[in-house]
Amino acid sequence: MKFTIEKNVILDNLNNVIKAISTKNVIPILNGIKFEMKEEGLYLTASDSELSIKSFIEKKKIKNVESLGSIIIQSKYILEIIRKMPQDIINFEVIDGLKIKIYTDNNQYNLNCFDPSDFPNIKFEEHKEPIMIKSSVLKDMINQTVFAISTQELRPILTGVNFKFSLNSIVCTATDSYRLAKKSIKTDVNLNNDLEVVIPGKSITDLEKIMGEDSDVAIHVFNNKILFVYKNIYFQSNLLSGSYPNTDNLIPTEFEYVIKTKLQDFNDAVDRAALLTQGKDKNIVKMLVNKELLTISSSSSEIGKVEETINIESNNTNAQDISFSSKYMLEALKTMKEDEILILLNSDVKPIVIKSVKDESLIQLILPIKSY
Amino acid sequence: MKFTIEKNVILDNLNNVIKAISTKNVIPILNGIKFEMKEEGLYLTASDSELSIKSFIEKKKIKNVESLGSIIIQSKYILEIIRKMPQDIINFEVIDGLKIKIYTDNNQYNLNCFDPSDFPNIKFEEHKEPIMIKSSVLKDMINQTVFAISTQELRPILTGVNFKFSLNSIVCTATDSYRLAKKSIKTDVNLNNDLEVVIPGKSITDLEKIMGEDSDVAIHVFNNKILFVYKNIYFQSNLLSGSYPNTDNLIPTEFEYVIKTKLQDFNDAVDRAALLTQGKDKNIVKMLVNKELLTISSSSSEIGKVEETINIESNNTNAQDISFSSKYMLEALKTMKEDEILILLNSDVKPIVIKSVKDESLIQLILPIKSY
Numbered sequence: 001m002k003f004t005i006e007k008n009v010i011l012d013n014l015n016n017v018i019k020a021i022s023t024k025n026v027i028p029i030l031n032g033i034k035f036e037m038k039e040e041g042l043y044l045t046a047s048d049s050e051l052s053i054k055s056f057i058e059k060k061k062i063k064n065v066e067s068l069g070s071i072i073i074q075s076k077y078i079l080e081i082i083r084k085m086p087q088d089i090i091n092f093e094v095i096d097g098l099k100i101k102i103y104t105d106n107n108q109y110n111l112n113c114f115d116p117s118d119f120p121n122i123k124f125e126e127h128k129e130p131i132m133i134k135s136s137v138l139k140d141m142i143n144q145t146v147f148a149i150s151t152q153e154l155r156p157i158l159t160g161v162n163f164k165f166s167l168n169s170i171v172c173t174a175t176d177s178y179r180l181a182k183k184s185i186k187t188d189v190n191l192n193n194d195l196e197v198v199i200p201g202k203s204i205t206d207l208e209k210i211m212g213e214d215s216d217v218a219i220h221v222f223n224n225k226i227l228f229v230y231k232n233i234y235f236q237s238n239l240l241s242g243s244y245p246n247t248d249n250l251i252p253t254e255f256e257y258v259i260k261t262k263l264q265d266f267n268d269a270v271d272r273a274a275l276l277t278q279g280k281d282k283n284i285v286k287m288l289v290n291k292e293l294l295t296i297s298s299s300s301s302e303i304g305k306v307e308e309t310i311n312i313e314s315n316n317t318n319a320q321d322i323s324f325s326s327k328y329m330l331e332a333l334k335t336m337k338e339d340e341i342l343i344l345l346n347s348d349v350k351p352i353v354i355k356s357v358k359d360e361s362l363i364q365l366i367l368p369i370k371s372y
Numbered sequence: 373m374k375f376t377i378e379k380n381v382i383l384d385n386l387n388n389v390i391k392a393i394s395t396k397n398v399i400p401i402l403n404g405i406k407f408e409m410k411e412e413g414l415y416l417t418a419s420d421s422e423l424s425i426k427s428f429i430e431k432k433k434i435k436n437v438e439s440l441g442s443i444i445i446q447s448k449y450i451l452e453i454i455r456k457m458p459q460d461i462i463n464f465e466v467i468d469g470l471k472i473k474i475y476t477d478n479n480q481y482n483l484n485c486f487d488p489s490d491f492p493n494i495k496f497e498e499h500k501e502p503i504m505i506k507s508s509v510l511k512d513m514i515n516q517t518v519f520a521i522s523t524q525e526l527r528p529i530l531t532g533v534n535f536k537f538s539l540n541s542i543v544c545t546a547t548d549s550y551r552l553a554k555k556s557i558k559t560d561v562n563l564n565n566d567l568e569v570v571i572p573g574k575s576i577t578d579l580e581k582i583m584g585e586d587s588d589v590a591i592h593v594f595n596n597k598i599l600f601v602y603k604n605i606y607f608q609s610n611l612l613s614g615s616y617p618n619t620d621n622l623i624p625t626e627f628e629y630v631i632k633t634k635l636q637d638f639n640d641a642v643d644r645a646a647l648l649t650q651g652k653d654k655n656i657v658k659m660l661v662n663k664e665l666l667t668i669s670s671s672s673s674e675i676g677k678v679e680e681t682i683n684i685e686s687n688n689t690n691a692q693d694i695s696f697s698s699k700y701m702l703e704a705l706k707t708m709k710e711d712e713i714l715i716l717l718n719s720d721v722k723p724i725v726i727k728s729v730k731d732e733s734l735i736q737l738i739l740p741i742k743s744y
Contacts, residue, residue, distance in 0.1 A: 077650065085644075108679055110676045272453075272456050272457075275453055304484045306479070306480070310478065
């Protein structure tokens with residue numbers, strides 16, 4: 001294998017596949033990136049056992065191809081090596097079968113490689129009629145939910161994001177059992193049966209990062225894996241096994257308190273009140289709703305106390321207080337995009353629901369914390 | 373004490389004094405910042421036992437002063453609290469003697485405070501005729517030397533920067549005994565006797581950060597402490613005790629090899645060669661000088677090897693190789709400002725000296741590493 005390529009082209013594609021390299025991986029060959037030059041162009045592939053990414057550079061984007069072939073280049077330092085190359089045109093050449101020479105006029109790296117035959121044979125299967133979605137829409141769905149997954153391995157199924165594909169909708173849910181984020185979009189999905197999968201949190205986060213400018217994404221769902229094809233990138237993740245809890249009945253449909261307020265004001269007030277809860281486990285703040293005023297407060301026996309007041313519109317003139325995790329609330333508010341939000345309450349022991357005033361597609365739910 | 377002040381004014385001054393708060397400090401009162409409102413304005417003071425900083429806000433920069441007095445406010449969170457305040461005008465009011473209320477229209481913090489009488493009485497003494505220097509000059513002197521101090525407590529005196537004040541010069545030296553950085557400036561110093569002090573590395577680094585726009589700095593040297601007065605800031609540090617080694621005889625004055633090359637080319641070549649030495653202790657790279665070419669190489673049995681070539685002008689056509697720490701070399705090169713530098717060598721066991729072609733004031737010395 002011998003070819004010449006522009007620095008930015010190889011760098012962009014390496015950046016895509018390197019996300020599949022796990023720092024926790026102990027199998028040496030999986031620390032490598034497969035370079036495979038074929039007639040049609042260069043394929044880069046990387047995989048831990050959970051996530052596999054393939055990035056394709058078509059031949060016309062490669063300056064010169066002198067010979068085909070394949071090799072496994074160690075991923076350690078490869079990005080930095082390419083990034084720091086002194087010229088914009090870089091040469092790659094396999095020498096002695098198991099080494100790669102990466103060079104320009106005045107510098108050269110000779111890197112030890114792995115044998116391509118030792119690399120796992122990863123199949124990126126595709127359906128004839130995949131589910132199609134815009135990458136901008138998919139990015140939003142991920143960003144608005146993935147933060148709510150569980151980080152604890154106690155219930156592994158909750159460490160992923162649940163996707164439900166139906167004939168005319170895609171619904172995305174994440175919960176760590178203390179809070180829940182749910183995003184639904186209406187779209188035509190070409191499906192005979194409903195499909196439900198749970199995608200590992202790390203995979204879906206990496207997918208979100210890889211998607212840059214808006215483009216179509218083809219989603220191919222299989223029994224134990226899912227493939228996303230975005231531009232020249234094939235992104236394939238294992239699925240979490242087990243059944244995702246039914247979360248629909250957790251979300252109240254009627255509320256005693258329907259409170260409208262400015263997103264920014266509420267966010268900043270919680271943020272300031274949260275300052276004194278730093279370093280504590282739950283970051284609890286207390287909220288008091290009283291007619292047209294909402295007060296958020298917190299206290300620390302060591303540091304002192306804080307009290308914030310903002311204006312609200314409410315359907316209920318009774319006073320109500322409720323305590324919650326400021327960290328969870330700030331993360332939920334971050335997903336909101338409009339100027340005004342609805343805070344929906346029933347009592348101090350029932351879930352808090354946050355919604356946009358206009359947009360029905362996004363629901364953020366936070367369980368209150370009892371604090372006496 | 374009760375006053376109203378602009379957010380940016382109080383924030384800037386808090387940012388100055390907070391550098392004297394040590395995270396390792398175990399004496400509770402030293403985690404506090406002294407606020408002292410007098411007729412002429414507000415003094416903020418903070419201190420660990422080694423470094424004390426006082427920042428003065430003159431009365432005309434304070435919106436409104438309702439009453440004088442003093443209190444010790446805990447430094448934890450104070451910067452964030454002020455930074456996040458929702459309005460540009462902030463009120464401070466001592467309540468119940470040992471609490472401070474910091475508030476705007478819709479929010480208020482009530483913070484527990486310490487008794488001002490428990491705060492150490494720090495004297496910021498001044499000489500009548502201090503040593504004067506421009507802050508831009510002093511900043512350069514610090515930046516070009518302080519990185520070379522020792523981080524090991526084995527020889528405590530080497531963890532500081534040595535300043536020698538004479539009638540017509542200031543000389544700044546730092547060394548960890550493997551490398552040395554020395555900067556000399558010519559200036560009129562009003563002194564009867566030469567003065568030599570060693571300033572702790574942390575103090576001198578903090579001083580560099582505090583100095584923003586160019587202004588005069590007055591330096592007041594005492595037996596066991598040094599005071600820098602820059603604008604409205606009083607910056608006082610303890611001195612390291614003990615005698616600093618005489619480093620003058622370490623720097624060779626004659627060289628077998630006088631090599632001229634481009635700073636950027638040499639820097640980038642060392643930087644790229646250093647990539648494969650990452651994670652190793654010494655980051656050793658090898659340099660070979662041969663007529664008009666300089667080759668820098670390194671290798672890692674695990675990853676592979678790298679070789680870089682740059683053009684040089686040399687007074688000596690004999691080949692010479694020498695190995696050194698790439699980390700030390702890159703740090704030394706970072707202090708150079710001109711396009712071309714001189715690399716001065718004698719043999720593979722004698723010090724490497726790096727100088728600017730034009731500027732004689734700065735010397736960087738690095739000991740070679742024997743590598744067989």
